[in-house]
Amino acid sequence: GAVVSQHPSRVICKSGTSVKIECRSLDFQATTMFWYRQFPKKSLMLMATSNEGSKATYEQGVEKDKFLINHASLTLSTLTVTSAHPEDSSFYICSAAVEARRSETQYFGPGTRLLVL
Amino acid sequence: GEDVEQSLFLSVREGDSSVINCTYTDSSSTYLYWYKQEPGAGLQLLTYIFSNMDMKQDQRLTVLLNKKDKHLSLRIADTQTGDSAIYFCAESFTGGGNKLTFGTGTQLKVEL
Numbered sequence: 001g002a003v004v005s006q007h008p009s010r011v012i013c014k015s016g017t018s019v020k021i022e023c024r025s026l027d028f029q030a031t032t033m034f035w036y037r038q039f040p041k042k043s044l045m046l047m048a049t050s051n052e053g054s055k056a057t058y059e060q061g062v063e064k065d066k067f068l069i070n071h072a073s074l075t076l077s078t079l080t081v082t083s084a085h086p087e088d089s090s091f092y093i094c095s096a097a098v099e100a101r102r103s104e105t106q107y108f109g110p111g112t113r114l115l116v117l
Numbered sequence: 118g119e120d121v122e123q124s125l126f127l128s129v130r131e132g133d134s135s136v137i138n139c140t141y142t143d144s145s146s147t148y149l150y151w152y153k154q155e156p157g158a159g160l161q162l163l164t165y166i167f168s169n170m171d172m173k174q175d176q177r178l179t180v181l182l183n184k185k186d187k188h189l190s191l192r193i194a195d196t197q198t199g200d201s202a203i204y205f206c207a208e209s210f211t212g213g214g215n216k217l218t219f220g221t222g223t224q225l226k227v228e229l
Contacts, residue, residue, distance in 0.1 A: 004159075032215075043205065043219045044160070093159050097215070105150055106217065108159035 003027055004096050006109035013084055014117055021079045021112045023094030029074035030096030034106060035067075038091040050077050084116040121208060121220035128226045135196045137223045139189040139206035146208035149182060150217070151191045154203045163191070163204075193225075201227045 003026040013019050023033055032051050036044040048064075050056040050071035058064045066088075068080040077096075081088050091113050095106035121141045129135045141149070147168045152160040166173045166180045166189075173180045179192040189206055206220040 006159075034216075041222075041224075043221050046216060049216065095160075105152075105162045105165060108152075108161070110159045111157070113157070 002098075002107040004030075004094065004107045004109040006092075006094055006112050008112060009110065010113045010115075012115045012117065015085055016083055018080055018082045019084055019114060021081075021092055021094075021114075023077045023079070023096070023109055025075045025096040025107070028096075028098055028107075030077075030098060031074065032097045033071055033077040034095045034097070035069060035077075035079050036093045036095070038093060038111075040091075044093060047079075081114065084114070086116045089114055089116045121206060121218055123204075123206060123220040123223045125221070126224050126226070128228060129196050131196060131198055131227055131229050133196055135191075135193040135200070135225055135227075137191045137193075137204050137206075137225065139191075139220050141187050141189065141206070141208050141218075141220075143208060143210070143218070144184070144187060145210050148209045149180075149189050150207040150209070151178075151180065151189075152205045152207060152219075154205065154222075156202075160205065196225075196227050198227045198229070201225055 005024045007022045035047045038044045047062045048056045048058045050069050052071050052074050056069035071077040093111040095108045097106045123139050150165040151163045154160050164175050177194045181190045203222045203224050205222045207217045209217050
Protein backbone atom coordinates (compact mmCIF):
# COMPACT_ATOMS: atom_id res chain seq x y z
CA GLY A 1 0.00 0.00 0.00
CA ALA A 2 0.83 3.72 0.18
CA VAL A 3 1.59 4.23 -3.48
CA VAL A 4 1.99 7.70 -4.92
CA SER A 5 2.10 8.33 -8.64
CA GLN A 6 3.18 11.34 -10.65
CA HIS A 7 2.33 12.28 -14.18
CA PRO A 8 4.07 12.92 -16.45
CA SER A 9 7.36 11.29 -15.58
CA ARG A 10 9.22 13.50 -18.06
CA VAL A 11 8.22 16.63 -19.88
CA ILE A 12 9.96 18.95 -22.28
CA CYS A 13 8.42 22.32 -22.97
CA LYS A 14 9.23 25.61 -24.63
CA SER A 15 10.15 28.66 -22.62
CA GLY A 16 7.08 30.71 -21.74
CA THR A 17 4.62 27.85 -21.66
CA SER A 18 2.96 26.35 -18.59
CA VAL A 19 3.33 22.79 -17.40
CA LYS A 20 1.06 20.88 -15.04
CA ILE A 21 2.31 17.98 -12.94
CA GLU A 22 -0.12 15.66 -11.18
CA CYS A 23 0.45 13.83 -7.94
CA ARG A 24 -1.96 11.10 -6.90
CA SER A 25 -2.20 8.89 -3.83
CA LEU A 26 -3.47 5.64 -5.30
CA ASP A 27 -4.55 3.58 -2.33
CA PHE A 28 -4.96 6.02 0.53
CA GLN A 29 -6.33 9.44 1.28
CA ALA A 30 -3.71 12.09 1.82
CA THR A 31 -4.62 15.00 3.99
CA THR A 32 -1.33 16.68 3.20
CA MET A 33 0.80 16.69 0.08
CA PHE A 34 4.24 18.16 -0.34
CA TRP A 35 6.09 19.39 -3.40
CA TYR A 36 9.87 19.21 -3.57
CA ARG A 37 12.43 20.29 -6.10
CA GLN A 38 15.72 18.52 -6.55
CA PHE A 39 18.69 19.82 -8.53
CA PRO A 40 21.28 17.36 -9.89
CA LYS A 41 23.30 15.75 -7.13
CA LYS A 42 21.56 17.92 -4.56
CA SER A 43 19.16 17.39 -1.73
CA LEU A 44 15.42 17.90 -1.87
CA MET A 45 14.16 21.39 -1.31
CA LEU A 46 10.64 21.73 0.01
CA MET A 47 8.66 24.12 -2.14
CA ALA A 48 5.24 24.03 -0.57
CA THR A 49 2.83 22.11 1.61
CA SER A 50 -0.76 21.69 0.56
CA ASN A 51 -3.78 20.52 2.48
CA GLU A 52 -6.94 19.42 0.75
CA GLY A 53 -9.36 22.24 0.24
CA SER A 54 -7.10 25.01 1.44
CA LYS A 55 -4.37 27.23 0.04
CA ALA A 56 -0.85 25.89 -0.11
CA THR A 57 1.82 27.12 2.26
CA TYR A 58 4.92 28.10 0.35
CA GLU A 59 8.47 28.03 1.65
CA GLN A 60 10.47 31.20 1.75
CA GLY A 61 11.80 32.16 -1.65
CA VAL A 62 9.29 30.11 -3.65
CA GLU A 63 7.08 32.24 -5.89
CA LYS A 64 3.48 31.19 -5.37
CA ASP A 65 2.34 32.90 -8.57
CA LYS A 66 4.86 30.93 -10.57
CA PHE A 67 4.33 27.56 -8.94
CA LEU A 68 0.58 27.14 -8.62
CA ILE A 69 -0.55 24.33 -6.38
CA ASN A 70 -4.05 22.93 -6.27
CA HIS A 71 -5.11 20.22 -3.84
CA ALA A 72 -8.63 19.57 -5.02
CA SER A 73 -9.20 16.21 -3.40
CA LEU A 74 -7.72 13.84 -0.86
CA THR A 75 -6.03 11.90 -3.64
CA LEU A 76 -4.87 14.57 -6.07
CA SER A 77 -2.59 17.57 -5.98
CA THR A 78 -1.29 19.45 -9.00
CA LEU A 79 1.71 21.71 -9.48
CA THR A 80 1.61 24.10 -12.41
CA VAL A 81 4.81 25.79 -13.45
CA THR A 82 3.62 28.95 -15.15
CA SER A 83 5.60 30.75 -17.86
CA ALA A 84 8.40 28.24 -17.51
CA HIS A 85 11.98 29.29 -18.10
CA PRO A 86 15.15 27.20 -18.50
CA GLU A 87 16.07 27.82 -14.86
CA ASP A 88 12.88 25.98 -13.86
CA SER A 89 14.32 22.79 -15.34
CA SER A 90 14.59 20.36 -12.47
CA PHE A 91 13.34 17.14 -10.91
CA TYR A 92 10.06 17.71 -9.10
CA ILE A 93 8.96 15.21 -6.49
CA CYS A 94 5.69 15.09 -4.60
CA SER A 95 4.88 13.24 -1.42
CA ALA A 96 1.71 12.48 0.47
CA ALA A 97 1.03 11.98 4.14
CA VAL A 98 -1.78 10.46 6.13
CA GLU A 99 -2.30 12.68 9.13
CA ALA A 100 -3.57 9.96 11.41
CA ARG A 101 -0.30 8.09 11.13
CA ARG A 102 1.95 10.83 12.43
CA SER A 103 4.86 8.62 13.26
CA GLU A 104 5.19 7.41 9.71
CA THR A 105 6.75 9.19 6.86
CA GLN A 106 5.53 10.80 3.75
CA TYR A 107 5.16 8.54 0.74
CA PHE A 108 7.02 9.81 -2.27
CA GLY A 109 6.13 9.81 -5.91
CA PRO A 110 8.65 8.74 -8.55
CA GLY A 111 9.31 12.31 -9.63
CA THR A 112 8.84 14.36 -12.79
CA ARG A 113 11.77 15.59 -14.78
CA LEU A 114 11.08 18.95 -16.39
CA LEU A 115 13.25 20.36 -19.14
CA VAL A 116 12.49 23.85 -20.39
CA LEU A 117 14.08 24.76 -23.70
CA GLY B 118 18.42 26.78 11.89
CA GLU B 119 17.99 23.32 10.49
CA ASP B 120 21.13 22.09 8.75
CA VAL B 121 21.59 18.42 8.08
CA GLU B 122 24.94 17.36 6.71
CA GLN B 123 26.24 14.17 5.19
CA SER B 124 29.44 13.14 3.48
CA LEU B 125 28.99 13.20 -0.28
CA PHE B 126 30.36 9.87 -1.32
CA LEU B 127 31.08 6.38 0.03
CA SER B 128 32.55 3.43 -1.83
CA VAL B 129 32.54 -0.12 -0.44
CA ARG B 130 33.15 -3.61 -1.71
CA GLU B 131 30.28 -6.03 -2.08
CA GLY B 132 29.80 -8.02 1.12
CA ASP B 133 31.36 -5.39 3.36
CA SER B 134 29.41 -3.19 5.75
CA SER B 135 28.59 0.41 4.83
CA VAL B 136 28.24 3.17 7.37
CA ILE B 137 26.60 6.40 6.29
CA ASN B 138 26.76 9.31 8.69
CA CYS B 139 24.54 12.31 9.25
CA THR B 140 24.88 15.33 11.51
CA TYR B 141 21.93 17.51 12.35
CA THR B 142 21.64 20.71 14.32
CA ASP B 143 18.02 20.90 15.47
CA SER B 144 17.95 19.23 18.86
CA SER B 145 14.16 19.44 18.94
CA SER B 146 13.83 16.87 16.17
CA THR B 147 11.72 13.98 17.34
CA TYR B 148 11.85 11.72 14.30
CA LEU B 149 14.88 10.88 12.18
CA TYR B 150 14.66 9.04 8.89
CA TRP B 151 16.76 7.32 6.29
CA TYR B 152 15.66 7.32 2.66
CA LYS B 153 17.10 5.67 -0.43
CA GLN B 154 16.94 7.22 -3.89
CA GLU B 155 17.84 5.28 -6.98
CA PRO B 156 18.73 7.13 -10.20
CA GLY B 157 15.81 9.07 -11.64
CA ALA B 158 13.41 7.85 -8.98
CA GLY B 159 11.62 9.13 -5.92
CA LEU B 160 12.54 8.41 -2.34
CA GLN B 161 12.00 5.12 -0.59
CA LEU B 162 11.75 5.05 3.20
CA LEU B 163 14.25 2.61 4.66
CA THR B 164 13.77 3.11 8.36
CA TYR B 165 13.17 5.71 11.02
CA ILE B 166 13.98 6.17 14.68
CA PHE B 167 12.39 8.15 17.45
CA SER B 168 14.61 10.58 19.30
CA ASN B 169 14.20 8.68 22.57
CA MET B 170 15.89 5.62 21.07
CA ASP B 171 19.60 4.94 20.71
CA MET B 172 19.44 2.14 18.21
CA LYS B 173 17.10 0.42 15.85
CA GLN B 174 17.79 -2.70 13.84
CA ASP B 175 15.81 -3.87 10.84
CA GLN B 176 17.26 -6.84 8.99
CA ARG B 177 20.48 -5.61 7.34
CA LEU B 178 19.98 -2.05 8.54
CA THR B 179 21.11 -0.67 11.88
CA VAL B 180 20.45 2.93 12.88
CA LEU B 181 22.42 4.52 15.68
CA LEU B 182 21.46 7.82 17.24
CA ASN B 183 23.70 9.93 19.45
CA LYS B 184 21.53 12.79 20.64
CA LYS B 185 24.30 14.44 22.58
CA ASP B 186 26.40 14.84 19.45
CA LYS B 187 23.37 15.12 17.15
CA HIS B 188 24.77 12.30 15.07
CA LEU B 189 22.82 9.68 13.17
CA SER B 190 24.26 6.75 11.28
CA LEU B 191 22.99 4.01 9.02
CA ARG B 192 24.87 0.74 8.83
CA ILE B 193 24.12 -1.62 5.98
CA ALA B 194 25.42 -5.11 6.60
CA ASP B 195 26.55 -7.36 3.72
CA THR B 196 26.25 -4.53 1.21
CA GLN B 197 25.07 -5.59 -2.23
CA THR B 198 25.32 -3.96 -5.65
CA GLY B 199 21.60 -3.24 -5.43
CA ASP B 200 22.31 -1.00 -2.47
CA SER B 201 24.09 1.47 -4.75
CA ALA B 202 22.03 4.64 -4.51
CA ILE B 203 21.89 8.01 -2.81
CA TYR B 204 20.96 7.90 0.85
CA PHE B 205 19.33 10.83 2.58
CA CYS B 206 18.82 11.34 6.26
CA ALA B 207 15.94 13.58 7.27
CA GLU B 208 14.61 15.06 10.45
CA SER B 209 11.19 16.14 11.58
CA PHE B 210 10.02 17.96 14.65
CA THR B 211 6.42 16.88 14.54
CA GLY B 212 6.40 13.61 12.67
CA GLY B 213 6.63 12.33 9.14
CA GLY B 214 3.34 13.77 8.06
CA ASN B 215 4.80 17.20 8.44
CA LYS B 216 7.79 19.10 7.21
CA LEU B 217 10.93 17.07 6.66
CA THR B 218 14.40 18.59 6.45
CA PHE B 219 16.68 16.51 4.31
CA GLY B 220 20.40 16.03 4.50
CA THR B 221 22.69 16.68 1.59
CA GLY B 222 22.72 13.03 0.54
CA THR B 223 25.45 10.39 0.37
CA GLN B 224 26.10 8.52 -2.83
CA LEU B 225 26.92 4.90 -2.05
CA LYS B 226 28.81 2.95 -4.68
CA VAL B 227 29.17 -0.78 -4.21
CA GLU B 228 32.00 -2.37 -6.14
CA LEU B 229 32.47 -6.03 -6.96
